[in-house]
Amino acid sequence: MFNKGNTKKTNTAIIIIFVVIAAFTFVAGHYGTKTTSAVRAYVTGEGQWTKAQKEATHQLILYSIHQDTSYYNNFREKLKLHHSFTEARKTLLSENPDIFRATQKFKTSDLHSDDIDLIIWLTRNFKEFSHFKKALAIWEEGDKYIAKLDSLGYQVHQTIQAEEMNQSKQLQYLTKVSSLDNTLTDLETRFSSVMGATARWIQTTVFWMIITVGAILIIIGYLLTRRFFNQINQLNRQLYESETKFKKVLRYSRDVIYQLNFDTADYEYMSPYVEKMLGYTVEEILGRGKEFILDLIHPDDLERLNREVKQMEGEQLEEQFTQTTEFRIKRKDGHYIWVNNQRSLVKDEEGNPIAIVGSVRDISDRKNHEVEIQQALKEKKTLLVEIHHRVKNNLAVISSLLELQKQESGEAVETVLEKTQTRIQSIAKIHEKLYQTKDLSNINIDEYIDEFTSVIFDAYNISERDIIIHKRLDSFKIDIIKAVPLALIYNELLNNAFKHGFDNQEEGKISINLTKGENQATLTVTNDGNTLPDNFSLDEDQSLGMTLVLTLTQQLEGDINYSQNGHTAFEITFPINKGDIA
8 A cells, every 4th residue: 555654755865865865976076076186286396396406406516516606596586385394294294384374375376376275274173084195194294304404505505605516525515416306206296106106096986976876866967067077177187287286397307217127138118318428319228228328338347337237237236236236328420428327216016026117317427527627736736846845945045045134244133133044944844844744734853853854953963963853753744834833933942041041061962742632742852951030030031032822822813832941941832633643
């Protein structure tokens, strides 16, 4: 029997079901579309993040090579976007997010305001979602490497500002920049992959939801399906456009990206930039294979590369695999260029290597710059040797002129000229030692004291008397700024010992000690000859020699002391840096 009440209830239930289904479909469609749009907005933002990072890296490389401050300023400017994105992300993930602050930070980029709203909405509502949480973790890891890139840029800047940049440091910095760039590129690729997986998961979920609803309610399902398909197609177009942008970045990158099959040694992919770098099309290289590339490598580099390949054929692949190598390769026009090859192993699920993925960059400019630096350093070293040699010769000429002047002067003037001669000779000896060293800036002070002692010894004809010279000298180096005043001090103290300590005496002993500690050195000149006057005082002695000793000790930032207990001893203590000690 037909029950109107049941029919009414059924109709009501059907209506309720339809309403629930319609509401569910509408809500699912709305938030599915919004979520997918938000993912697309994230991908767009990540594209700007990646572009800024690549440009910042390029500016830092240029700054390391050309040392022009404008490149460093550009580097810092490009990193502002990363700092803004980082602050926005952190406040959105905090317990009390500041939406206004996050919005303002995202506005420092070229993101559309609607995309910014979608990014904020997705972050606040899906930050615990596994796919999205993984993407945020990658982003946070990228921030850490951006911080390292920022810190490395500051180190490069400090080194250049201090004029301490040399070939070795430049190569170290360029290697670190390249390593960070490769790491960030990997993170950017992983982020895009995770977000793409998220988008695909959302698309798949929404699609099957619509199909299910369509099976229950054909008309509503049809209308909703058409609507959603249109939206999905639009989103697909947007995602395609976004992916196309990344492909353009890859296409116009200054690196040649390739993938080599590990088992067959055949190239499976080669980016288009290879034609600009080598002059050969992608088809020519893929068609001829690895042997064709090996034939282009410079013979001097081929043997080393073959050894590397041989090593990678062993069982300990991970330990033997060379991730970075540099070599020369011949272009189609016959000219050789230097390239840097960065490589990584690709493994299957079981951990077995299946391919090698790498990037090749033209580093000819850097290599040429290194050659120019080496040539410039060689020329400067030659020039410094000549300068020190000429200074020594010029001082010898001055000493000879003083010797001629002594012949026309009285005894008092002759004495003054003799003292001046020994002072000039002490400085000349410093320059002689400098141009005989390799670094041209530091001398072995113990060798100098040993040799100059012999000069003074011969000048006073000590060999005719029974005066013994005892030396105990620690070996270490000091720079010319400390060497010249120390040499003059030693000249005065040794001359005084010979002239005054052993005046009218035929025998005695002079002790010369040079010791070094962790942060200071001590020079002591002791004789057991005539003692100092009872009223002698360092501060009150008006002689030129002692005035020089006091003044030069102050120049060394040192201290001078003397003692008299059966012998006369002068002790000079002065600071030394760890860099001064050999």
